[in-house]
Amino acid sequence: MRHFPRHFPRHVSTTNVMKKIVFATMVATVCAGSARAASEADYLAAAAAAESANKEAGRLRNQWTVTQAALNAAKKAAESGNFDSAVKSAQEAEALAKASIVQATSEMQRWKDLEIR
Amino acid sequence: MSALRALLVAATALGLGATAMAEDKPNPPADAKAFQDYFVKKFPKVAFDDFVNGPYSMNADMRRQWEEKEQFPPYEFALEAGKEMFAKPFKNGKTYADCFPNGGIGIRQNYPYFDDKEGKVVTLELALNRCREANGEQPYSYVKDEMASLTAYMAYTSRGKRFDIRIPDDPRALEAYEKGKEYFYTRRGQLNFSCASCHVQSPGERIRAEILAPALGILNAMPIYRSEWSGMGTISRRIVTCNSQTRAVPLEPQSDEYRNLEYYLSYVSNGLPVSGPGARP
Secondary structure (H helix, E strand, O other): OOOOOOOHHHHHOOOHHHHHHHHHHHHHHHHHOOOOOOOHHHHHHHHHHHHHHHHHHHHOOOOEHHHHHHHHHHHHHHHOOOHHHHHHHHHHHHHHHHHHHHHHHHHHHHHHHHOOO | OHHHHHHHHHHHHHHHHHHOOOOOOOOHHHHHHHHHHHHHHHOOOOOHHHHHHHHHHOOHHHHHHHHHHOOOOOOHHHHHHHHHHHHOOOOOOOOHHHHOHHHHOOOHHHOOEEEOOOOEEEOHHHHHHHHHHHOOOOOOOOOOHHHHHHHHHHHHOOOOOEOOOOOOOOHHHHHHHHHHHHHHHOOEOOOOEOHHHHHOOOOOOEEOOEEOOOOOOOOOOOOEEEHHHOEEEOHHHHHHHHHHHOOEOOOOOOOHHHHHHHHHHHHOOOOOEOOOOEEEO
8 A cells, every 4th residue: 555745634734624624633632732641541531432433434434544543553552551642642543533524524515516517 | 746736726726616506416428428528628639549548648658668568468467367267167067158248258348237136236346256156156355366357358358349338217326326426526535535636636647656547437447457566456456545545444345335436437438448458557
């Protein structure tokens, strides 16, 4: 599989949907930066929220590969006892999953804008 | 990256322009005409039949390299294998020929078709696996060599025949077509791209080392040999790969969505000749 360079999505973020998505990611990042060290329970709660959002994205047939990647990273960090990092990754996964839901929902109408007529 | 930036500008402009337009009733013949006109106008120098040659129709240098390669086509091996597999009887003594009209020869241009018993679209890859299962054989993977070889052979026996996809007078068929269209234009993945973002708005542009094929005639050359894969790829494999490129989780090969997508894309390429199997750099 090929990957585009990391900076690629920034060019894409000109649309409204992508603005929402980027915003969601920022919120998640800010939330993750609290002072208290995270516990395993924090990780489990964050992961459960991410899994549930990703499941909803799956129901809409619109999961993103990066969501699962963030969930995997969270699990790995948790296994090595790094719960701060685990919580951060799980929250990122949740933000990505929510963004994919926003995308799927808004595309139900928006796809028509691209149609050749 | 400048190609991609141009693409985004185009996408935004198109989006603004189209929102105001009135919504009309499904009209596949009108869709196909608008679709074909778009590419013909965009690429006035490309002969209509040449659109089936994907990236080669868009780039003279690449085309020259390809024409040299075609003297020893890299799909030759798969084609031979496919021919043998096609003729070899199943354990029950029957063959693929028993499952298809005209013994399976020269029929690629009629796939996918709408099956009114199932009420769904049936692609050639799906029909091949159903044939296997009906004869007590295990189905093949949709993304691996065996399926690519079989479809390569079936395409080869149909070369030059023009796509002739039918939408029967059945509301379910029209719905399948409309859903395929929706899938084609729907943005997905973290990169927020639809099939159309790349293959309608940017054919001929480069994404890394690759030149984007136009959506018109994009399935006519399938399956294809690709150096990057060091092997053959089916339609299923190509679609799954394109989904992953946008960081979207691909669906299962031959899911309803992909079947409908193939129905739509093939229909709007009606009139273009089968050119498969193809070879790509």
